[in-house]
Amino acid sequence: MKPPRKLHIKSYGCQMNVYDAQRMADTLAGEGFVETSSSDDADLVILNTCHIREKASEKVYSELGRLRILKDEAARNGREMRIAVAGCVAQAESSEIIRRAPVVDVVVGPQSYHHLPRLLAHAKAHGRALETEFPVEDKFGFLPAPKPEAIRARGISSFVTVQEGCDKFCTFCVVPYTRGAEVSRPVQRIVDDVARLADHGVREITLIGQNVNAYHGEGPDGRTWPLGRLLHRLAETPGIVRLRYSTSHPRDVDDSLIEAHRDLPALMPFVHLPVQSGSDRILVAMNRRHTASEYRGVIDRFRAVRPDIAFSSDFIVGFPSETEEDFAATLALVMQIGYAAAYSFKYSPRPGTPAADMRETVSAAEMDQRLVRLQELIDSQQSAFNAATIGETVDVLFERSARNPGQIVGRTAYLQPAHVMASPEIIGQILPVTITSLERYSLLGQLAVRSPTPPAPLPYLQMTTGA
Ligand code: SAM
Ligand code: SF4
Numbered sequence: 490m491k492p493p494r495k496l497h498i499k500s501y502g503c504q505m506n507v508y509d510a511q512r513m514a515d516t517l518a519g520e521g522f523v524e525t526s527s528s529d530d531a532d533l534v535i536l537n538t539c540h541i542r543e544k545a546s547e548k549v550y551s552e553l554g555r556l557r558i559l560k561d562e563a564a565r566n567g568r569e570m571r572i573a574v575a576g577c578v579a580q581a582e583s584s585e586i587i588r589r590a591p592v593v594d595v596v597v598g599p600q601s602y603h604h605l606p607r608l609l610a611h612a613k614a615h616g617r618a619l620e621t622e623f624p625v626e627d628k629f630g631f632l633p634a635p636k637p638e639a640i641r642a643r644g645i646s647s648f649v650t651v652q653e654g655c656d657k658f659c660t661f662c663v664v665p666y667t668r669g670a671e672v673s674r675p676v677q678r679i680v681d682d683v684a685r686l687a688d689h690g691v692r693e694i695t696l697i698g699q700n701v702n703a704y705h706g707e708g709p710d711g712r713t714w715p716l717g718r719l720l721h722r723l724a725e726t727p728g729i730v731r732l733r734y735s736t737s738h739p740r741d742v743d744d745s746l747i748e749a750h751r752d753l754p755a756l757m758p759f760v761h762l763p764v765q766s767g768s769d770r771i772l773v774a775m776n777r778r779h780t781a782s783e784y785r786g787v788i789d790r791f792r793a794v795r796p797d798i799a800f801s802s803d804f805i806v807g808f809p810s811e812t813e814e815d816f817a818a819t820l821a822l823v824m825q826i827g828y829a830a831a832y833s834f835k836y837s838p839r840p841g842t843p844a845a846d847m848r849e850t851v852s853a854a855e856m857d858q859r860l861v862r863l864q865e866l867i868d869s870q871q872s873a874f875n876a877a878t879i880g881e882t883v884d885v886l887f888e889r890s891a892r893n894p895g896q897i898v899g900r901t902a903y904l905q906p907a908h909v910m911a912s913p914e915i916i917g918q919i920l921p922v923t924i925t926s927l928e929r930y931s932l933l934g935q936l937a938v939r940s941p942t943p944p945a946p947l948p949y950l951q952m953t954t955g956a
Contacts, residue, residue: 496522497531502539504697506576508648510537513602515635520606533571538578540663542837546578553590560592577667583621603631623669640689645888645917647691651679652698660776660843664699673706676714687728692917695733702737702746717745724753730919731886735761739779739787751794758795759903763803767822768815771808781822799829799903807836807856809847816859823866829874829903831867835860878924882937885922887915907932
């Protein structure tokens, strides 16, 4: 019997790439590949790339330089190493990658991962293979389901792609070009995927998509289901105790999603809702199709049904023509909303996007100092949010053993990592934890004795309060 071949996948960028890497590994498992954590002894290395900012794209070429040395060394030892570039850089730069880095054997765009076995065979026979078309068939119909042992090895929390691509065309963003038009998977396929994951130990599902709340998949009744209805259906899956979704667009928050937050205890009260800027002038230039006040209105709708809800967001500083006044509007919005966490980026012009042709650029020094100011504000909000948990008892879903011996780590409803000393038997359970201290972004605590959800007030207490 042939020994298994070793596969190493290095993923950059978003959650979508993490999920895609798993699906590529599942596809190649059928070809006799097993995953390895290092590229040093791999027979196939896949770089699963991100094109969202220039820095992310350029990382690929420096990594390819390192892989060239490994590939040469493998060849000297009589071993064949193949290198594939997948993801959004593959889609955007296609044959340019092979021109810049002839060490690459396969270039494959995000919509063609189900063709990987064929592309590898082609590269073996002809030296190279390249596929960056948007095929007519849906890759999800062809990607094999993960094996039970792969599901178990990946832990109790899993991503499931429900939607891909984006039709919004924000003027700074490459996603509509690299991932294509918005497509939603049918409800039943998602329900089956989630049930299979739950059967093999998964307890938390994060539904993902570039614009996940634009979801409009075909339901079993033949009608189009919005995300809220899908969440209601998935909440019925035995074994699934937590549901999340990411990333949402403020324009696509509909009543079904608000109702899902009102009605489903399993749907976590933590929403990533990127706004990008607090200035209406910049929001128009970005083609975001919402104003700052409409964004605040959306936040209020969530808060009205779930007062304990918290938000994270994405911001871009230094978008072309952004003035100090525009930036002040962003800081003001952050102050008004109060975030539990947020990501902020310096604007990076991406070839082929409308904003890349805008002339009124902001200087690098200006961008740097705006980024620092924004990040300081966000950090202070995040620290205050975390500090407020000290002395509180919060529900934690335990995920795995931590680095420190005897410690188990899990996550709160707000994705804060929480560490306790306990037996690994608690992995997969939601248990109450009394938070005793903070360590940077992590919470430290002890398993508490109270039941995870507070019991209803006792009748005699209600009577005395009213007396
Ligand atoms: N779909 C999401 C939304 O509606 O905002 C975000 C998708 S994108 C993968 C993640 C984040 O990257 C964006 O929210 C934005 O803040 C940032 N981003 C996208 N293009 C960028 C660019 N050209 N320069 C800097 N940051 C960018
Ligand atoms: Fe990019 Fe998000 Fe805008 Fe779509 S909605 S174009 S993914 S930033």
